[in-house]
Amino acid sequence: MFSDMKALPETKESLEQLKRMTERIPGMIFQFYRSAAGRMWFPYLAGSATLIRGVERRLLADNAHHAFERIDAEDFPRLMTAIERSAKTHNPLATQFRLRQPDGEVHWIAVRAQPESLSGGTLWHGLMVDISEQVAYQAHLRELSDTDELTGLANRRKLMARLDEEISLSNRHGTPLSLMLIDLDHFKRINDTWGHLYGDQVLTDLATLCTNTLREEDLVARLGGEEFAVLLPLTPLSRCQPLAERLRKYIAEHDFGITPGRVTVSIGVAEHRVGESREVLIERADRGLYAAKHAGRNRVAGSE
């Protein structure tokens, strides 16, 4: 088979073959030109027609705008900056962006191109590939690594990352931010009396109760074992405390399938203080939790 694959001389046939081949590759090869005055177009564009569906290549040969207007508004400035930088530094253009197709579907496109400085502007020689599947797979992996397997809630890792983001917003804008630490009371006793599988069911039900009681913007996470946390953006302690109280009551009255009143939680609450670190905020909520346990459990407590 390989013996048939001799390099062909550049005849009309070999050019035809090259054209047929480029039309079948799962991506596009292109030349992209930007004049010193900022006009942009594609002097050459070949490859899978599905990548830029519904845009006539003839039009792109005159003005790249016909493709650019399909690029996601968030990604467009980043692409323009990458083009600018590549032209200036002569380093390859390497970026990715979302492209809207005529049916509304959004595809992720990766672009790699080598710039060549010409007297009137810059000419890039490159390729574009649809990377939507890889991007979706990466998002799936990220979600798995951020999720608690038993309850489907966010895990400790995800909570810490969100805490950092929210603390930084709270520091910048002075907006309120509260944290609840929730711990099941005498969970060991529940496990010992009803079995570990039943204990698992209680943890899952508790996760559902928390999620149903709180707002969508609140992040409910399982920190591990029988400890949960809720992060409440834009919420001062004066609102967090009654919410925690409502949640505590809701759980104590919920029928977990054993005598009502057997499953209770203690909750520690704290509001972030501007400039305070993540660790100190958690420590204060934890002190509240300890105080709630110490005062007899099935209650909410804050700490200074």
Ligand SMILES: Nc1nc2c(ncn2[C@@H]2O[C@H](COP(=O)(O)OP(=O)(O)OP(=O)(O)O)[C@@H](O)[C@H]2O)c(=O)[nH]1
């Ligand atoms: N079923 C189940 N049990 C767990 C899981 N993770 C931790 N536990 C159990 O949770 C119990 C925690 O016990 P302790 O730390 O003594 O706390 P507690 O019994 O809840 O007592 P207080 O917190 O003081 O009210 C232990 O029995 C652990 O085995 C889990 O994923 N599933």
